[in-house]
Amino acid sequence: MIVVLTGGTGGAKFVQGLAAVVPARELAVIVNTGDDLLWWGLHVSPDLDSITYALAGMLSRERGWGIEGDTFYCLDAMRRMGEPAWFQIGDRDLATHLRRTELLFEGGMLSEVTKEIACALGVNVRILPMSNDRVETRVLTPDGELSFQEYFVRERYQVVARGVRFDGAERARPAPGVLEAIEQAEAVVIAPSNPITSIGSILAVPGIREGLRQTAAPVVAISPIIGGAAVSGPAGELMQTQGLPVSIAGEARCYGDFLDLLIADQRDSAFGPRVEDIAVCYTSTLMKSEGDKTALAQSVLGFLRERSIEAAAS
């Protein structure tokens, strides 16, 4: 079984590529829920939805979030009523949040609800929220804390970030199946997601980082940083708040205590075969087309095969 740790955007593209080349039953995805928010009274899980929609073939290619071809008439009506409308929810997308909120209200665990929604959308890959407990990514700014969505969507990450904390993380437990998946994995892949707010939040849940250190499976990460900048989003800004260089070296440092292999873009190959004492392989990591996604997945599988052959030979 291949286990992927992921956020939304870039991670969703990678998971989609991987699902095209690996059978659904051999794949499990552990997803960031630190970006979850209560919006219009609904429990919205942006990264869980992006992964589910990507695997259902429903994810909007143009936007990278929400449902392909969705409309925004409810949002328009909310705006007309004077309600906040900076976080955009499409009309079809609303069905998912309504269903999730209803099931949670009835006492369901987020992991169970996620499974039910995935099934309803015809997705057979195991999608696991990192935790059923509330963990809230908070971005520290000179004017106080913002939720991740306030920072990312409302402010378009144009305010100065001084740090990040994961509210509730110390009391959170990994969702059922998360530690088992990491322990029993043939390989663990960290998707090309923001190492601070997408993967960092997952690692903040007690037990997950230890699980990655202890698993017998190789742990590989795909860098979302190419040529000294994030492919998209505020990963660069947020890495700087942690005193990390915005480069594959910074990426390697985030995961140094458990990473076996960093997969970086070929444009960064000048870094050479080892960075921060981590082995690095180079390939094309930018996913523009459907072909790019499966090609990257194939590359990752190829690197994993090479590693297992090397491991067997040594």
Next chain:
Amino acid sequence: MIVVLTGGTGGAKFVQGLAAVVPARELAVIVNTGDDLLWWGLHVSPDLDSITYALAGMLSRERGWGIEGDTFYCLDAMRRMGEPAWFQIGDRDLATHLRRTELLFEGGMLSEVTKEIACALGVNVRILPMSNDRVETRVLTPDGELSFQEYFVRERYQVVARGVRFDGAERARPAPGVLEAIEQAEAVVIAPSNPITSIGSILAVPGIREGLRQTAAPVVAISPIIGGAAVSGPAGELMQTQGLPVSIAGEARCYGDFLDLLIADQRDSAFGPRVEDIAVCYTSTLMKSEGDKTALAQSVLGFLRERSIEAAAS
């Protein structure tokens, strides 16, 4: 002040007509909430919404419920997820239910929430739910009880109805302002709504029927029955379950203990000037066009003026 007691469909048309000829501050509307339902986890108040939308000029003319020109993409997505979709909520309409549910969840009373939504939609007429407490209209059928929406929408009132009860009514209190409005009214008008499930539920709230009996204001009702049949909906079937004739005589009997004047359609004028010992005036009550709505409102105001002249002369 003119106080109207009303349900949705026919009542909404009448209220719209009345609001066109009476200043908003001189109008208060007491609305049935016995049809309210929890749908997709949302608190839906069909009659409150029909009245609010009618007064905001947003009510769909074609459907008689929901918002003019609304789309149903969220409903489609729900159906695709295997969720029940027989109760149709439009995408723009959803905003109202989301907002109501959120405000109620935060501890707001239905009457406060109704006011806030009306304000947000630019409606200045006072819209009062009959009660802030749960009253649920239940239709008794040979196969057990149905909620009103299950009977009306899902079964399209094609199942046999044996009776109606208003669950929770005995413990319900009129919403703040309801009894005061009836007491202080210059006139009370019962809209052409289903006397059993739209007006009957309002009258089932302890105190309201007594208020109507005691008010100094004339109480007039517009019959939704024309020529021995309801203009729309299951009023006829439900009147029969109470042993009432489906006629203006049955209508008069529903309100006999407090009614001063019944306004019936001219097609029923053969009933003559008194029915079941209630005075009857005849006019055109069918509201097909916008003009019909204001014409009926003008007729009702005319009858009220005549009555007050007669009362002053006697």
